[in-house]
Amino acid sequence: MTTKPGSSVSNGVVTLYTKLVPPTAELVRENIQIMESQGRHDAFFVVDLGQIFKKLDQWYRLLPRVRPFYAMKCNSDPEVCNFLARAGVGFDCASKVEMQQILALGVHPSRIVYANPCKAFAHLRYAQEQGVDLMTFDDVHELVKVQKYSPNARLLLRIQSSKEHKAKHDFNKKFGCDPDDAPKVLRTARNMGLDVVGVSFHVGSLPEEVDCFASTIREANDVFTHGETLGFDMQILDIGGGFPGVDEAGMTFEKVAETVNAALEKYFPATRGTEIIAEPGRYLVTSAFTVAVNIIGKRVLHFNPGMWSSCRLGPNGSSVRKRHLGAQIEWGLFEKRRGLVSKQIIYS
Numbered sequence: 001m002t003t004k005p006g007s008s009v010s011n012g013v014v015t016l017y018t019k020l021v022p023p024t025a026e027l028v029r030e031n032i033q034i035m036e037s038q039g040r041h042d043a044f045f046v047v048d049l050g051q052i053f054k055k056l057d058q059w060y061r062l063l064p065r066v067r068p069f070y071a072m073k074c075n076s077d078p079e080v081c082n083f084l085a086r087a088g089v090g091f092d093c094a095s096k097v098e099m100q101q102i103l104a105l106g107v108h109p110s111r112i113v114y115a116n117p118c119k120a121f122a123h124l125r126y127a128q129e130q131g132v133d134l135m136t137f138d139d140v141h142e143l144v145k146v147q148k149y150s151p152n153a154r155l156l157l158r159i160q161s162s163k164e165h166k167a168k169h170d171f172n173k174k175f176g177c178d179p180d181d182a183p184k185v186l187r188t189a190r191n192m193g194l195d196v197v198g199v200s201f202h203v204g205s206l207p208e209e210v211d212c213f214a215s216t217i218r219e220a221n222d223v224f225t226h227g228e229t230l231g232f233d234m235q236i237l238d239i240g241g242g243f244p245g246v247d248e249a250g251m252t253f254e255k256v257a258e259t260v261n262a263a264l265e266k267y268f269p270a271t272r273g274t275e276i277i278a279e280p281g282r283y284l285v286t287s288a289f290t291v292a293v294n295i296i297g298k299r300v301l302h303f304n305p306g307m308w309s310s311c312r313l314g315p316n317g318s319s320v321r322k323r324h325l326g327a328q329i330e331w332g333l334f335e336k337r338r339g340l341v342s343k344q345i346i347y348s
């Protein structure tokens with residue numbers, strides 16, 4: 001989602017949108033007029049499907065070997081999903097509700113990857129019933145669930161992305177098998193009679209540099225080869241998301257595509273016959289959305305992201321405090337004499 005600058009406020013109503021481009025600008029103005037005539041000042045979105053079309057066109061031009069599966073958790077708006085379904089795109093679904101929404105559009109189950117390495121029992125059973133068989137996992141506990149509820153699954157082992165890089169939303173702490181542990185996990189899958197067909201990863205959303213794609217593709221290749229050695233028919237490499245929604249200095253889609261193509265050429269040349277898929281989320285929809293809000297007041301807040309705040313007093317002078325660090329929220333237990341004694345980290 002993007003908000004575009006250039007609005008001004010008069011009598012509490014946004015009246016001017018100087019930086020919006022047609023046709024979005026006209027639509028926003030028209031809608032505000034209609035709503036004002038009805039005495040309404042609700043916030044609303046405008047979506048330009050043409051932008052999504054342009055993004056798809058760019059994808060197919062610059063990453064011709066990589067088939068996109070839209071990560072609908074990013075924005076499950078029915079019009080957007082319908083548009084992408086008609087355009088022939090696949091879908092990355094993370095839950096039963098998401099699979100239901102996409103299957104109801106008439107999308108064939110083979111166009112879905114159930115890309116959640118930690119799945120609920122009922123959702124796994126639903127996937128099995130509906131024939132959604134391609135799914136990710138990242139540890140042996142997940143294999144136990146898969147064996148029981150979705151034994152026909154074709155599994156992608158999700159590995160952590162290479163560790164040296166930073167991303168605004170780093171998923172390594174919550175998802176992904178350490179590539180060093182992959183041989184053990186793959187052996188367990190084989191002993192359980194499960195079918196591993198490839199490797200997946202996610203470099204994190206909004207990564208700070210493009211090299212992470214190349215280094216993680218290299219690591220995926222090692223795991224892939226190990227799977228082949230164990231006798232698995234490794235067919236699919238899923239390079240996840242992390243493609244920029246809007247180009248920024250140092251991080252443009254062109255640069256990412258160049259890096260990905262070079263790494264694929266080196267480790268997964270076309271002659272190897274591997275099917276390459278990806279799960280773009282932000283890339284496809286960010287530039288298409290404009291939000292219009294009614295500004296009713298203004299206050300400048302001085303927010304220090306590293307500071308502990310919201311103290312809740314406990315017994316004997318202890319307290320529980322919270323602080324924000326990027327996408328992460330930390331809850332800390334403070335004791336009167338020892339200060340911070342333990343921390344719990346939550347990702348938003």
Ligand SMILES: Cc1ncc(COP(=O)(O)O)c(C=O)c1O
Nearest residue numbers: 071205241242243279280281282
């Ligand atoms: C498994 C998975 N795939 C894809 C995405 C989409 O990521 P992005 O918006 O960075 O492309 C996400 C985002 O959370 C994700 O968790």
